[in-house]
Amino acid sequence: MDLQSLKNIPASFSLAKRSLLYCLIISVSISTGSLVWAFITTNNIKNTAFVLTKDGQAAMMTGVSLSEVDVYRKPEIMNHIKMFHKALWEIDQFNYERRINKALYLSGRSGKQLYQTLQANGHLAKIVTENLTQKIDIDSIKINEKVTPYQAQLFGKLRVSRTDQKVESVNDFRAKFVLHNVSRTNKNPHGLLIENYLLQSKPITIPK
CATH class of the missing domain: 3.10.450.230 (VirB8 protein)
Incomplete structure (x- = not known):
């Protein structure tokens, strides 16, 4: 192993740490966004129902708070x-x-x-x-x-x-x-x- 390779090891570690940090931030962002989307979608579905009309068709009925x-x-x-x-x-x-x-x-x-x-x-x-x-x-x-x-x-x-x-x-x-x-x-x-x-x-x- 030459001296140049030894000098590149700290830079490689730094690059790896930055890559892991970016991956962590992206993963947390995706997870948080998914949770928020799921919460909003669940609330919308909870306030919505479908009723069957006398013609046999499904009609959407939205609830109110x-x-x-x-x-x-x-x-x-x-x-x-x-x-x-x-x-x-x-x-x-x-x-x-x-x-x-x-x-x-x-x-x-x-x-x-x-x-x-x-x-x-x-x-x-x-x-x-x-x-x-x-x-x-x-x-x-x-x-x-x-x-x-x-x-x-x-x-x-x-x-x-x-x-x-x-x-x-x-x-x-x-x-x-x-x-x-x-x-x-x-x-x-x-x-x-x-x-x-x-x-x-x-x-x-x-x-x-």
Whole structure:
């Protein structure tokens, strides 16, 4: 081994160390980048689901975070109000018990009080004994979703008719109430409960 070769040994070691250092930096960078990519991809997938439409096609449904729920709450509030009023007021002698029970799952204590009032004043008994059918036409719903509990008013008409005759009475219908957030269930899919229900319209008239 000559003197020149001995002089090149430190330079070779230095080059090897630099090469190892560069390889280490590149490996760490690739590993870190892969972890970050995997984390972002997993979060995106976690908030995404596919639902099967009635046509048999898969449609993508993107979830929202808890902080974004209130942005999408108004359509749910609107639908909950419609469900409650359709169930409670669109009744006849055959379905009133089943439909009112459905409405009671969508409301709290004031819903039960309203049901008891309709029982006490004989309105439900007239539905049965006089063969009456009720239908509610919703004209408009006003919602203030910026405060909790949410505040709402409903305006419409309540039609009461006799199934054996082509006569009906049309009643102006106005109601005011609030909605509380509660846990979602199969019988209360929107996770809302109607309370402080106040009828602001005149007593219901029945066709002669």
